[in-house]
Amino acid sequence: MPFAPSHSNQCELHRREGRLDEAAAHGRRAVALDPGDATGWYNLGVALYDRLEIEASMTCERRAVRLRPDWPDPHFELAEGLLLSGRLEEGWQEYEWRWGLPGVPPPIPPAIQKRRGHAGMRPWDGRPMPGGTLLLVADQGFGDSIQFARYLPMAAALCSRLAVACSPDMLPVIRSIPGGQRAFTAWEEAPPFDAWAALSSLPGLFGTEIGTIPAAVPYLRAEPARVERWKGRLDGLLPRGYRRVGLVWAGRPSHGNDRSRSMPLARLAPFLALERTVLVSLQKGPAQAEVAQVYGAAPLVNLGPELESFADTMAVLAQLDHVVCVDTAIAHLAGAMGRPTALLLPHAPDWRWLLGRSGTPWYPTVTLHRQPASGRWDEAVHGAVAAVTGNPVRASGLRASGRPTRR
Template sequence: MPFAPSHSDLCEIHRREGRLDEAVTRGRCAVTLDPGDAAGWYNLGVALYDRLEIEASVTCERRAVRLRPDWPAPHFELAEGLLLSGRLEEGWREYEWRWRLPGVPPPVPPAIRKRCGPAAKPWDGRPMPGSTLLLVADQGFGDSIQFARYLPMAAALCSGLAVACSPEMLPVIRSLPGGHRVFTAWEEAPPFDAWATLSSLPGLSGTVLGTIPAPIPYLLAEPERVEHWKGRLDGLLPRGYRRVGLVWAGRPTHGNDRNRSMPLTRLSPFFALEKTVLVSLQKGPAQAEAAQVYGAAPLVNLGPELESFADTMAVLAQLDHMVCVDTAIAHLAGAMGRPTAVLLPHAPDWRWLLGRGGTPWYPTVTLHRQPAPGCWDEAVRGAVAAVTGGTLRASGRPARR
């Protein structure tokens, strides 16, 4: 007799291999054989999400939640489906289950909370006159940048505000107006009366699609650093050329990096543009690819010179357009109000929503989506059109290795 858990396990194995049709077939076998197995519904829901069958995925995760109400994984997957499809109110509630996922540390270490006494508890979003609120820049760099827009709202509701962030995020948070106290080590945390994470602020403020705060730009580069990089780029780049920034890969350790990143050669249409200079802001191992590709549009590799997000912001201020995959740079450029084309995988992260060419989070960003998993050509053509205003003047010489 077929064994339902085996089909469920194979569903997840095939999904990770990118064999989505086989994954869904195995998942459906699992839930047919044992409709009371929450794991089968959960794995099938994840596979359906990757196939961008979002309603079917949401239905599966709701079934898993009913079967095992205390299991965090289907709650979190349900949140992603709800948020991706624009149902933000319910999505934010389910999103809070991320803190119960295995291996996820608490946003504030227990010892720090204990030091502030039992009165220091999670913030409920209500005004706190005479009190200090601790906000934690949690999750990835992109999340911190996206949700930093809520800091003024939080500051208006409390007398004191302190922000805990990673050293990498320090220049970003400090560039926000308000002069908030910022620290990067828990030993520096001041006494506080309540705490929250930046990624919880949209839910606490009741954000829906029509109320996303978008005071663009809400991040500004340091003027002195802008002057430094202006001189550097003016001396390095040809005059009168369109300046287009490129980032084609995220961190290899990211769970979805296989789908969101690409080789630089997939951006070859940009190398055929005339009167254009390409500026690589790529960091990490992928920046080595910049030495392997050339074409009519010269490529200047600034990656090794960018020491912090402060440098990156200053360079972004000098560019006419930014083209990137779904990494922190997309959020940084969007928050600065820079024209940006973001290349998205077929099943995108929830924040980019479904079927849109733009995003309410960043009005100056255009979105270019894969029509099918792994198919970048159409998305790249759309990004080229966004950069050139729809009129592609190319030399006809493709980029070569």
Template structure:
């Protein structure tokens, strides 16, 4: 068998994954020139152009791919990403629903669970009132998505009073900390009979959300008082008084599809290491947590990662910090939802929810966004985050309010 020779379309995607975006675009354009009827070529070129932040051109490529192969979900989903990033949300939400048809994506509710509750009775929720039956809302995506879209729970509950939220054990402390006391389950066998179901991430589309109609984060997201008391005592014993407290998270889950672009190393945050009257508090979890042991800088760093057993602990600690600096991961959403001053470091081509060109975000009023000016260039974003931290007020007593 002769060796495999990659096509220009293949090379476009290979180079994109390697971060060689100029070369990816060259091969992608050559691919669609040689074979303009190949939907895969337009799809791969659209991916590369999105990463180059040529969003309008990326959308045009994915539209071409959709016209050529309307049954293939990949171009629909990437079209959704471009539309949502550019603020075209009405069409973007419709295309976003194609994610359920992507290869390897499991159904929202396993068929066996629907069998338990009757296939004819349980149906996807269409957003209309359901005054009598039970609505099952599934926290279907990452931790950050669950936190971000939990703001829609009161809107859903107003239409469906019998509301049950299915979430992971990791997210249980967050959902339980929300006001209104929503019923939660963490295993399918715990779910009661339900008449309809929907993904938490589908609620923005079901409610017709536009950039100017985003609901505010839910008020009252706070840690358990007893846990707060324990962490107040712990931090007061660990951290020097009179110092600004800055929480750090520099890496997300390594398994995330875009982790190569969104995560960095602790060493890249060196401008924070020289801040005076500042104590750095590592909230980092996962493999990157080990980097804290190799820290060397003028500002003291306290590694809390090993002690953070759940998001309940993270919430309690966040309430005691003056500022949080993090990459685009769940802590950014949690801190933002709690109203904590937060600086989020974003890659050049960010996730759609952060939109384009903004230093603020419509989702969280206390969050500032610090974007790479070009792929892999973190220095400018980090300098902006340093300015946000040093320009913010903090309690000279070194003990933030417990409120």
């Protein structure tokens, strides 16, 4: 006799392997066998999101929510579908369920909550706090922190005594924005505060809609002294008169969706064929090793090992003509600095990039280049080359390991 949980499990396993047709088939079989199982609806909804069947995905997640109203996972998946489709008001409400997801720590550590100076602290409701101290917490990844840091000046206008808790990596970013000067990286340094909010909750608190996204760029600027130091380095390293294009092709391997968002450097073959162009690798992590495996007409200079902080990366970005990257923190950093950026997106993108757009209201200088189907990067890469050069691109002559790569 068919067993619904088995089909539900197969749905999720196939989804993680990128076998989305099989995942959806197992998911539909699971809910047909047991329409009262919230897990089956949830897994099917996630698989349909990856297939970019967003309305059907949200229908499944709403069904799961009705069956298990207190389960955070379908609420959060519903939030992603709502936000991706531009229904921000309801999306921000559902987005708050993220605090209940497995492995998500509380924004304020319990030990800090019990500290005497914070006895009266409360979640911030977005109202003015004259005379009070507001603590904001950079609660998510680097890219999220950069994206939502644009709200710091708006928060500072309502509460002049603002403190920001962030990771050491984010410190130069946060401190460069008005309102972020009192940033700290260790909870022992936290001042007494009257209310708190997560950076990622600020869009909802400010009632952000598509037309009201604060998108005045640049809102990040590199340190002038660091820019000057890197100018000397780049001018001595890169050929004069060449177009300078920064590249990032992979994110952190530990990211939950890294299989979909990252690519091998060899996929960027058309950029290696460009004339009078120098490519500057900003890539960090294990994928840096791929630089030694490819070559083409355009020189490729690997700066990854020299970039010790986001402050260094910002100083380099300030001196590039264009940036080409997958969906990592560099896309947010370059966008926040107002740098021309071509962003390569998987077929089912993260919610912030919305649906069917070639640009983004979050970052006006960023163009979006989407996979037409899961795993198909060629069209997106060719679109990015056209954005960088202003011309359509033909098949490239990138060479890998000494042999021509046929695309």
